Amino acid sequence: MPLYQRLMSRVFTVVLLLGTATAQAACLDNVVLVHGNTATPASWNNTYNLLLSKGYSAAQIFRPAWGSTSCAACNDHNGSEETPVRSAIQNALASSCTGKIDVIGHSMGATLAAQQINKLAVASQIDAFVGVAGAFRGLLSCGVYPFNVVTSTCGSAGLSVGNPFLDSLYGVRFGARVYSIKSNIDQVVCSTGSCLIYGVHSSSIWSQDATYTYALGHFGLQTDTAAKQYELIR
Secondary structure: OOHHHHHHHHHHHHHHHHHHHHHHHOOOOEEEEEOOOOOOHHHHHHHHHHHHHOOOOHHHEEOOOOOOOOOHHHOOOOHHHHHHHHHHHHHHHHOOOOOOEEEEEEOHHHHHHHHHHHHHOOHHHEEEEEEEOOOOOOEEEEEEOOOOOOOHHHOOOOOEEOOHHHHHHOOOOOOOEEEEEEOOOOOOOOOOOOOEEOOEEOOOOOOOOEEEEOOOOOOHHHHOOHHHHHHHHO
16 A cells, blocks of 8 residues: 555544544533523523533533523422423433433422422433422421412422422432532521421432532522532533
8 A cells, every 4th residue: 555545544543533532522411400490591501601611512401491480489390380391301311322311400490300300200310410409398488388388389389398299209319319509598498597497408308429518699509509510410
């Protein structure tokens, strides 16, 4: 074989190997980011942009928009709020190159994501679940079900303590690895002056692998812990 052809063959081989390595490096778990009550997908911009900088493509990150953005008291975990989150999880799984996905939820989005994982029976396909400022044990400000429950958000499918929805989630595993990110100065979870439900922080998740506490407010826990979120789903 002439020298020119040998050189071109070697160059082609190197390019092919580099391309294969790049494709392998880009095979990452798809990520579903579920925003909180009355928020929008843009509330995840810090996390989204960090993931892009770490090699994720936009097509690997799913940010469903759910619920009313103007009526916080109208949203709960039942009906139309469920559909966008369920679809995002299903679509993320369907296009995953690893066969698994990671799910991060903030506030009411954390419990909504957990509900859909449970309903779809896909916990075995969730590599990491991260609940950020969630109220997995309910909100004291919503009362103890069924007393003083006056809005949908605090109703039987909302966040009142001990309601049927939360009881249906208790003890359920939402992924191979489960983490919570919380604060003791959370203006929503701790709005009554206490973050504890029967002695346990409401943002803590049963059987979690680890929990991380920050001196941040409810929304800062979402925007200012992007680096920790990324670390937990790696």
